[in-house]
Amino acid sequence: MTDLQRTSLFGAHVAAGAKIVPFAGWEMPVEYKGVRAEHLAVRSTCGLFDVSHMGQIDVTGHGAREFLQSILTNDITRIGPGQAQYTLLSDDNGGVIDDLLAYALLDRFLLVVNASNIAPCVERVTSLAPDGVTVINRSPDVAMLALQGPTWARALTPIASPEPFSLPYMEATEATVAGVACLVARTGYTGEPGVEIMCPAEAAPAIWDALMTVAEAPVPAGLAARDTLRLEVGYPLYGNELGHDRSPISAGLKWACDLKHGGFPGAERMQREAAEGTSDRMVAIVLTEKGIPRGGCAVMADGQQVGTVTSGTFSPSLGVGAALAYVSPDHAHVGAKLSIDVRGKEKSAEVTSLPMVDTSPRKEHHS
Amino acid sequence: MSDETYPGDLHYHPEHDWVRVDGDEATFGVTWFAQDALGEVVYYDPPAVGDSVTAGQSYGELESVKAVSDIIAPACGEVIAVNDAVSDTPELVNNDPYGAGWLIKVRLSTASELGALMDEPAYRQYLAGLAG
Numbered sequence: 001m002t003d004l005q006r007t008s009l010f011g012a013h014v015a016a017g018a019k020i021v022p023f024a025g026w027e028m029p030v031e032y033k034g035v036r037a038e039h040l041a042v043r044s045t046c047g048l049f050d051v052s053h054m055g056q057i058d059v060t061g062h063g064a065r066e067f068l069q070s071i072l073t074n075d076i077t078r079i080g081p082g083q084a085q086y087t088l089l090s091d092d093n094g095g096v097i098d099d100l101l102a103y104a105l106l107d108r109f110l111l112v113v114n115a116s117n118i119a120p121c122v123e124r125v126t127s128l129a130p131d132g133v134t135v136i137n138r139s140p141d142v143a144m145l146a147l148q149g150p151t152w153a154r155a156l157t158p159i160a161s162p163e164p165f166s167l168p169y170m171e172a173t174e175a176t177v178a179g180v181a182c183l184v185a186r187t188g189y190t191g192e193p194g195v196e197i198m199c200p201a202e203a204a205p206a207i208w209d210a211l212m213t214v215a216e217a218p219v220p221a222g223l224a225a226r227d228t229l230r231l232e233v234g235y236p237l238y239g240n241e242l243g244h245d246r247s248p249i250s251a252g253l254k255w256a257c258d259l260k261h262g263g264f265p266g267a268e269r270m271q272r273e274a275a276e277g278t279s280d281r282m283v284a285i286v287l288t289e290k291g292i293p294r295g296g297c298a299v300m301a302d303g304q305q306v307g308t309v310t311s312g313t314f315s316p317s318l319g320v321g322a323a324l325a326y327v328s329p330d331h332a333h334v335g336a337k338l339s340i341d342v343r344g345k346e347k348s349a350e351v352t353s354l355p356m357v358d359t360s361p362r363k364e365h366h367s
Numbered sequence: 368m369s370d371e372t373y374p375g376d377l378h379y380h381p382e383h384d385w386v387r388v389d390g391d392e393a394t395f396g397v398t399w400f401a402q403d404a405l406g407e408v409v410y411y412d413p414p415a416v417g418d419s420v421t422a423g424q425s426y427g428e429l430e431s432v433k434a435v436s437d438i439i440a441p442a443c444g445e446v447i448a449v450n451d452a453v454s455d456t457p458e459l460v461n462n463d464p465y466g467a468g469w470l471i472k473v474r475l476s477t478a479s480e481l482g483a484l485m486d487e488p489a490y491r492q493y494l495a496g497l498a499g
Contacts, residue, residue, distance in 0.1 A: 019406075034407045035432045224406075224433055290454075292410050292430050314409040314432050321410075343428075343435075345412075 007052035008143050008201045012208045016220045023223060024116040026053040031222040038225035039316040042190055043357065046149025047221030048211055051189075051196070052204060055118035055139040057111040057125060061132045064109050071128055071265065072102060073248060075258035079104045084170045084187055086256050088248050089113075089121060094266025094273075095244035097124055099236065099253075101187060103172055110183075112144075112196075114238050143204035147211065147218055148194035148229075154216040156195065159207075160184070164195060178210035189226060191233030191359040228313050231324060234284050234354035240295060240310045241282055241324055250278035250326065280307060280326040283351045285338065287321035291347040298341040299325050299349075306331045309340060317357045321347070371399050374465055378481055379490035380423075380441035385465065388481065393442060395420075396469045397429065397460060400494055406431040408457040413449040413471065420444055420473060422480055427470065429460060442480055444473030 004027045013020065018029035029050065031038060041047050059068060068076050074087035081104055089097040098117040103110040113121045118139050126135045147156060153165035159178045164186075167173055172185035180203040188194045199207060211218055227237070236242050236251050247270050248257055258264075259271050287293060293312030298305045307327030315322035323340065331338060336351040377385040383401035387394045402408065410430040420426040425437035426446075450469050453459050460468040475481075485493060 030433070031406065036407055036409070228432060290410060291412070292435070294435065314430070316432070 005053075007050055008204045009050045009052060009145075009208055012205055013050065013220070018220070018222060021223075024053060024114075026115060028053060029220070029222040031224045032220045035222065035224040035228065036316045038219055038221040039228050041219035042149040042192055042221055042225060042229055043317055044150070045216070046147060046152045046155055046192075046194065046218045047225065048208065048218035049146040049148065049221050049223075049226055050143075050204075050208075051146050051226075052143040052201065053115035054144055055111075055113040055115060055121065055137070056142040056144075056198065057113060057118075057122060058136040058138055059109040059111065059125065059129075059133060060107070060136070061134045063130060064133050065104075067128070067130060067133045068102065068109055070263060071125065073257040073264055073267075073270070074102070075261065076102055076104070076109075081106050082171050082173060084172055084185055088242075088253065088256060089124060090247070090264060090266040090270075091124075091244055092265045093244070094247040094269035096238070096242045096246070096248060097121060097244070099238055099242055099248075101185075103185065105172070105183075117238060141201055143199055143201040145197045145199075145204060145207060145211075146188055146190075146194065146226075147197065148188045148190040148221075149192045149218065151216055152192075152194040152218075155211055155214050155218050158214045159210045167195075169193070178207045180207055182207070189235055190229040191235070191355055191357070192229070227311075228316055231311050231313055231322060232315055232317055232356045233359060234282075234324065234356070236282070236324070237311060241326075247273055247278075249273040250280055251282045277329060280328055281332040282310075283325060283327055283332050283336075284354050284356055285309075285323045285325050285340065285349050286315070286318065286352045286356065287340065288348045288350055290321075291340075291342050291345070292321040293323040293325075293340045293342055293347070293349070297323075299327050299331075300339045300341055300346060301331050301337070306338070312340075315356065322356060323349075327351075369399060369462055369464060371403070372465070373398065373487050373490055375487045377465065378441065378484035378486065379493075380439060380484055381493065382439035384439050384441045386441040386481070386484065387465075388475070391475050392447065393444065393473050393475050394469050395426075395438075395441060395471050395473065396464055397438060398490075399464050401436070402461050402464050402468075405429060405434060405436050408460040411453045411457050411460070411470070413454060414446050416446050416449060418446045420446060420471070422483075429457070438470060440473075441484055442473070443476045445476070446471050447474050448472040
């Protein structure tokens with residue numbers, strides 16, 4: 001077993017009473033006071049997550065934009081300096097190496113990738129980079145905090161300059177937070193408004209501590225709440241909904257694939273799947289009786305298996321079992337009556353629309 | 368969440384279940400250690416009244432957001448009551464594991480098997496060994 005890494009906020013987590021678990025090679029806080037309270041705090045006020053385990057890869061040099069356009073699925077020419085874009089790094093068969101956010105900054109492109117995929121992403125991007133384009137893995141030196149929830153700006157304003165709350169969704173700016181020079185981006189993985197704050201690793205505790213002492217301080221929130229929050233809004237998780245075994249199309253990510261221009265690895269398969277359909281599609285399912293679906297559970301209709309759960313949990317917002325699953329197209333419409341085999345017991349269920357919860361901007365409170 | 372306690376009037380099973388004996392009837396539940404390891408309980412799948420339960424075997428499930436845990440019967444018997452309050456409010460298991468968070472009542476089939484269970488000092492020693 002390899003040694004687990006700790007983020008610069010490990011001490012803060014322990015002090016806050018976190019339960020620590022191994023995750024993607026890191027010792028990370030899975031929960032503090034309890035996943036349900038943390039989840040509901042992010043939906044109603046705001047929560048603070050340590051996501052320093054995620055990866056940051058800089059791509060610089062003449063031709064960096066053209067290079068990234070040739071290896072990422074989305075159209076990166078549509079973002080200018082200070083803008084972020086959800087995109088995917090595809091393999092040669094159209095499978096997914098990772099899903100990520102690409103940022104266009106003044107002096108570089110920044111790829112923020114999943115913790116478990118830092119090495120494959122660095123290897124892929126480096127191996128394809130042409131002369132003149134430099135790829136630097138900055139992950140070990142960069143910490144990232146996610147401040148998420150409708151009152152995020154009230155928590156951040158007292159310690160940030162310039163005030164960041166006029167920043168549009170999916171845009172990033174340089175700002176000083178608790179005296180630390182940061183990149184602040186209006187991004188996140190919860191479905192709620194909020195920001196992700198990137199800073200030098202050693203400076204993260206100062207930001208964490210400052211946020212915890214403002215009047216409307218966020219609730220420390222762990223990886224368990226991060227997972228239930230993203231599931232309720234249907235954000236795919238690499239390794240569950242995404243992997244080398246399927247293209248982004250069946251996951252409903254056609255919007256993040258520039259099929260009109262193509263040219264990236266696997267584009268032909270994605271164009272074909274978008275035109276002809278796929279053998280299954282990702283849907284959101286809620287149980288209509290008590291029970292909790294889990295990854296791997298069979299999805300049934302009329303006694304036949306029609307799909308498989310890829311992520312399942314108890315939805316703290318809805319108070320019912322909820323899942324993301326791949327099902328055959330015949331059963332992928334909202335309202336389709338299904339059942340899920342939960343350890344031998346068939347639980348009645350229904351395909352529901354995404355997001356499963358109200359995350360509309362009107363919930364946001366600025367002042 | 369409750370404070371860590373292990374009442375002296377209970378018998379304990381190594382799978383972190385307790386039994387409170389009252390004549391030929393008994394109440395089953397899970398220990399403070401069990402609920403702490405599981406985290407906030409959000410679902411209880413109980414047996415039905417009239418079901419038989421067997422010592423050392425699962426008679427139901429408790430689930431947290433992240434995990435499923437079989438509930439192991441500390442003794443054999445027939446289910447005579449199920450705590451519906453826990454079905455409706457599963458976090459009772461966290462808040463009061465030895466009181467309002469009880470899981471089932473059974474009519475014991477053989478009281479003698481209780482001798483295989485631990486008393487409070489033995490269970491505490493067992494937990495200390497797990498912490499190793």
